[in-house]
Every structure is written in C-alpha cells, then in structure tokens.
Amino acid sequence: MSEETSNSGGEFEREPVPDSALLGSGKFWGMYAGEHAAGTEFMIGPLFLAAGASLSDLILGLLLGNILAVLTWRFLVVPIAMAKRMTLYYQLERIAGGSLVKFYNLVNGLLFCFLAGAMVTVSASAVGVPFGITFDVPANMFGLSNPSFTALVAIVGVVIATVAAGGYERVARVANIAAPWMIAVFAACGIVSLGQMEATSMAALSEGQFWSDAIAFVQEKNGPQTFGFWQIVVFAWLCNGAMHFGMADLSIFRFAKSKASGWAPAIGMFLGHYMAWISAGLLLAALIKLQPSLALGDDGKVTANPGLLAFQSLGWAGIICVVIAGWTTANPTIYRAGLAFQGILPNSSRAAMTLVAGAVATIAGAFPNLSAQLLGFVGTYGTVLGPMGAVIFVDFYLMKKFGLQNEYATHSGTKINLAVMIAWLLPVAVGLYLIFQQGVFAAYAVIPCWIACGALYIVLSKFTQKASGDSRATASS
Amino acid sequence: MDKIAKLISLITLGLVVFPCLLYFLGAIGLDAVKWAALAGTIGWFISTPMWMSRKLPVDANQVEI
Numbered sequence: 001m002s003e004e005t006s007n008s009g010g011e012f013e014r015e016p017v018p019d020s021a022l023l024g025s026g027k028f029w030g031m032y033a034g035e036h037a038a039g040t041e042f043m044i045g046p047l048f049l050a051a052g053a054s055l056s057d058l059i060l061g062l063l064l065g066n067i068l069a070v071l072t073w074r075f076l077v078v079p080i081a082m083a084k085r086m087t088l089y090y091q092l093e094r095i096a097g098g099s100l101v102k103f104y105n106l107v108n109g110l111l112f113c114f115l116a117g118a119m120v121t122v123s124a125s126a127v128g129v130p131f132g133i134t135f136d137v138p139a140n141m142f143g144l145s146n147p148s149f150t151a152l153v154a155i156v157g158v159v160i161a162t163v164a165a166g167g168y169e170r171v172a173r174v175a176n177i178a179a180p181w182m183i184a185v186f187a188a189c190g191i192v193s194l195g196q197m198e199a200t201s202m203a204a205l206s207e208g209q210f211w212s213d214a215i216a217f218v219q220e221k222n223g224p225q226t227f228g229f230w231q232i233v234v235f236a237w238l239c240n241g242a243m244h245f246g247m248a249d250l251s252i253f254r255f256a257k258s259k260a261s262g263w264a265p266a267i268g269m270f271l272g273h274y275m276a277w278i279s280a281g282l283l284l285a286a287l288i289k290l291q292p293s294l295a296l297g298d299d300g301k302v303t304a305n306p307g308l309l310a311f312q313s314l315g316w317a318g319i320i321c322v323v324i325a326g327w328t329t330a331n332p333t334i335y336r337a338g339l340a341f342q343g344i345l346p347n348s349s350r351a352a353m354t355l356v357a358g359a360v361a362t363i364a365g366a367f368p369n370l371s372a373q374l375l376g377f378v379g380t381y382g383t384v385l386g387p388m389g390a391v392i393f394v395d396f397y398l399m400k401k402f403g404l405q406n407e408y409a410t411h412s413g414t415k416i417n418l419a420v421m422i423a424w425l426l427p428v429a430v431g432l433y434l435i436f437q438q439g440v441f442a443a444y445a446v447i448p449c450w451i452a453c454g455a456l457y458i459v460l461s462k463f464t465q466k467a468s469g470d471s472r473a474t475a476s477s
Numbered sequence: 478m479d480k481i482a483k484l485i486s487l488i489t490l491g492l493v494v495f496p497c498l499l500y501f502l503g504a505i506g507l508d509a510v511k512w513a514a515l516a517g518t519i520g521w522f523i524s525t526p527m528w529m530s531r532k533l534p535v536d537a538n539q540v541e542i
Binding site: 176177178180181184185187188191192194195196200314315316317318320321 | 490493494497498500501502503507510511512514515517518521522525526529
C-alpha cells in the first residue's frame with residue numbers, strides 16, 4: 001500500500017515505533033478526553049429515550065458497558081499494541097496481504113460514508129433551525145424529508161465534502177480546539193434540561209418521573225418499544241467495537257510507554273458515552289415536557305431533531321455546537337472514505353475520491369431515517385469491522401502455539417490470505433443476515449462474529465498453510 | 478500573552494457552564510443562560526486558538542463514534 005492509502009496517522013506507518021517516540025500516559029488521557037464527544041452523541045442520546053430505555057437502566061447499563069469497553073482497550077488492545085508497535089493496517093497487511101487490506105479499507109470507507117451521512121443530517125438539522133426549516137422523518141426508510149430540508153442537506157454536504165477534499169488537518173485542529181467547549185456544552189444542555197423539567201431536587205432526580213413521562217409520551221406516539229438493561233450494556237461496550245475488538249486503536253497505543261495508558265479511554269467513555277449521551281437524552285425529555293408538539297414530526301411520531309433540541313436548551317450556542325460536532329465528525333469520516341476509495345483506484349486523485357465519498361455521504365444524509373437508525377448502524381459497523389481484530393489476536397497469541405506461521409502474508413508473499421478472507425467474511429455474512437433478516441440487535445452480533453472469525457482463521461490456516469507449504473515443497477523438489 | 482489567553486478561555490468556558498448551574502438552582506432565567514453561553518462560545522473560539530497549539534493526535538484522521 002502507498003503511504004497515503006495506509007491511513008494510519010503519518011508517523012512510523014511501516015515500521016515499529018522506536019523507543020524515542022513513545023509517549024507517557026498523560027498524553028493518552030489528554031487525547032481521549034477530547035474524543036468521543038462527537039456529533040453522533042446528539043443522535044444516540046435521544047434515541048435511547050425514543051427506544052424506551054428506563055433512566056435507571058441507562059445510568060447503570062452505560063456505567064457497566066463503558067467499564068467493559070475500557071477493560072477491552074486495556075487488556076485486549078494495549079498488550080498487542082505495545083508488543084508489536086505497528087498500525088492496524090500494517091499488521092493486517094503482514095497477516096492478510098495488501099489486496100485484502102485494501103478491500104477491508106473499502107468496506108470501512110463505505111460504512112464511513114453512511115456515518116458521515118448521519119452527521120450531515122445532524123448538521124443540517126441545526127442549520128435549519130434559524131431558517132425555520134423543519135426536519136421531517138418520513139415513514140419509509142428511503143423516503144426524503146421535505147424539499148427545503150433535502151436542499152439544506154445538499155448544501156451542507158457539498159460544503160463538508162469540499163472542506164474534506166482540502167485535507168483533514170484544519171478541521172482536526174478546529175475539532176481539537178472545540179473539544180473542551182463541546183464537552184461543556186453537553187454538560188450545560190443536560191443541566192438546563194433538568195432545570196426546565198423542574199427536576200432540581202434529589203427526590204425528583206431519584207424518582208425520575210420526568211423520564212418516565214417522556215417515555216410514556218414516546219410510546220403513545222411511536223408505539224411500544226423496549227430497550228433493556230443488557231441491550232444498553234452491550235451497546236455501550238461494543239459501539240466502539242471497531243476500535244477495541246477490531247483493534248483500530250492499535251494505531252494509537254503503539255506509542256504507549258506503559259500499559260497504564262490503556263486506562264485512558266475511560267475519560268472519553270465517561271464524558272462522551274455517559275455524560276453526553278444522558279445529557280442528549282435529557283434534551284428530548286425536556287422538549288417533550290415543555291413543548292410536546294415540537295417533538296412530533298409530520299407523521300405524528302416523536303422525532304429526535306438534534307438542532308432543535310440544542311436550540312431549545314442553550315439557544316445559539318447549542319446550534320453552533322451541533323453544527324461543529326456534526327461537521328468535525330463528518331469531515332475526517334469523508335476524508336478517510338476518500339482515501340479508501342483512492343486505494344482501489346490508485347490513479348485517481350485523493351481530492352476527487354473525497355468528493356465522491358462526500359457525494360455518497362450527502363445522498364445518505366438526505367434520508368433522515370438512516371440517521372434515526374444510528375443505534376443499529378453503530379452495532380453493524382462493529383460487526384463488520386470488529387472480527388478483523390480477532391485475526392490479529394489469534395495471529396499474535398495462538399498461531400505459533402498451533403504450529404502455524406504468523407504474519408503469513410509477509411512470509412508467503414501472498415496479496416490475499418484466503419484463510420483471513422473467509423474467516424472474516426463468513427461470520428460477517430451470517431451476522432448481517434441475523435441483523436437484517438432476523439431482526440437481531442446489531443451490537444449482539446459483534447462478539448460471536450469476533451470469536452467465530454478467530455476460530456475459523458486457525459482452522460483454515462491449518463489447510464491453506466499446509467497446502468501452500470506442500471506446493472512449495474513440490475516446486476522445489 | 479499565553480497566560481492571559483488561557484485565563485480568558487477558562488472564563489469563557491465558565492460562561493457556558495456556571496449560568497446553567499444558576500438556572501438549575503433557580504437563580505437566573507433561561508434567556509440569561511443562552512446569552513452567557515453564546516458569549517462564552519464566541520470568547521472560547523477567539524481566545525483558545527491563541528494558546529492551544531496541541532500537536533494533532535496520532536489518530537486525527539481517524540473516526541471516533
């Protein structure tokens with residue numbers, strides 16, 4: 001892979017990180033503190049309420065799920081990252097072969113386009129508030145919103161894609177500067193929402209009537225739904241499945257000087273996936289209590305409109321936060337999708353491929369139901385990308401114990417390691433079938449697919465490595 | 478200069494959070510909260526770039542959910 005298409009952060013992309021470049025734990029805490037408070041949080045928080053999660057389940061379920069996520073980073077990712085000190089892409093290339101990594105990256109890019117599309121929708125919802133452009137969610141999955149909102153999505157999408165085509169650095173710097181302020185705005189939104197609902201005493205907070213009333217309203221309008229404790233736990237644990245189970249954060253922790261750095265994701269989890277999610281959920285509860293008519297779409301169902309929710313709570317500062325949060329999430333997403341597409345068409349320019357990715361994201365953003373499906377999408381994302389982490393895990397811990405060659409692609413020179421490809425795609429295909437055809441909650445599929453992928457990789461390697469070993473022996477005799 | 482800019486950033490961040498606490502306690506109205514948050518936001522984006530020149534994280538081109 002070219003340096004540009006390996007996408008791993010610019011430094012030591014194709015070599016282990018040297019001791020001189022290692023970073024102390026404090027750097028990782030600082031890094032993670034600013035992450036995981038993104039545009040997605042404005043959608044996911046209200047979706048918990050809309051899905052019928054009780055407040056106590058949410059508080060305890062997110063607590064447990066986030067602890068499990070941190071433990072996964074600490075004990076699954078960090079040991080391998082510190083032992084190998086390589087990026088995910090370079091490790092995968094050595095195991096799976098360059099062509100298969102390009103394909104993996106393409107799949108990653110396509111999924112990113114849909115994530116970016118949801119963020120375009122989120123940003124457009126905020127931009128539309130001052131202009132009185134409403135955010136209607138149609139009944140059909142692939143139905144458009146009203147023409148004004150669709151036009152707004154197109155404008156926002158074009159702006160985001162054009163900025164992304166110029167490179168990710170400037171927006172990454174804006175995101176860096178905005179991160180502490182964004183966390184403060186999330187906290188402020190939650191506090192104001194509690195004040196608006198007059199839940200200002202310990203008794204009112206512990207009783208949680210404001211939340212139960214909001215759920216009753218949603219159930220009355222949208223029909224009965226449940227989102228239980230274990231669903232919350234598993235979702236919180238695995239919504240970043242691609243980063244920990246999928247080992248994407250090897251690229252970060254390869255710089256870790258000590259294993260204690262592995263606890264750093266805790267700050268990102270508990271600011272972004274705890275405080276911010278609950279705060280964003282409270283925004284919808286407050287809107288339902290104060291102005292229930294505003295929470296309803298044209299079809300009479302409750303709709304989470306992030307821009308409107310933030311505006312009702314914190315005015316213009318809320319709108320600015322939703323726009324920046326959506327933009328700073330969509331921008332690197334489109335940029336990385338563009339790099340993935342360029343990896344498939346090496347003769348194309350990165351800017352052109354970024355614009356293609358931006359166009360796909362904008363088209364996806366024009367269908368508001370896709371962003372309303374974010375809870376499911378995030379689980380699907382982990383199901384598709386997470387299992388590749390099992391390949392790295394097995395290659396690192398088990399291959400030699402089973403008498404097999406680790407980093408097989410490097411040793412054999414193959415561009416596509418068939419054992420990896422089948423071990424990855426087969427469980428993912430079954431997982432996607434269960435999610436889309438059988439209605440299984442998407443996050444439930446991540447770990448079974450991960451385990452199946454790891455097991456298949458060993459079994460298949462027994463055959464493929466033996467076969468190629470035999471053929472090499474025959475050729476040399 | 479850096480110290481002054483940092484102090485202003487801290488104050489502007491306070492303008493986002495503390496009025497909310499006062500509103501929660503019933504001491505001020507929601508309009509005051511919204512105006513303070515807007516002033517804090519503008520102040521933050523003016524003062525913070527003056528001192529926050531953190532090196533981009535190694536995963537700055539990655540995507541976090």
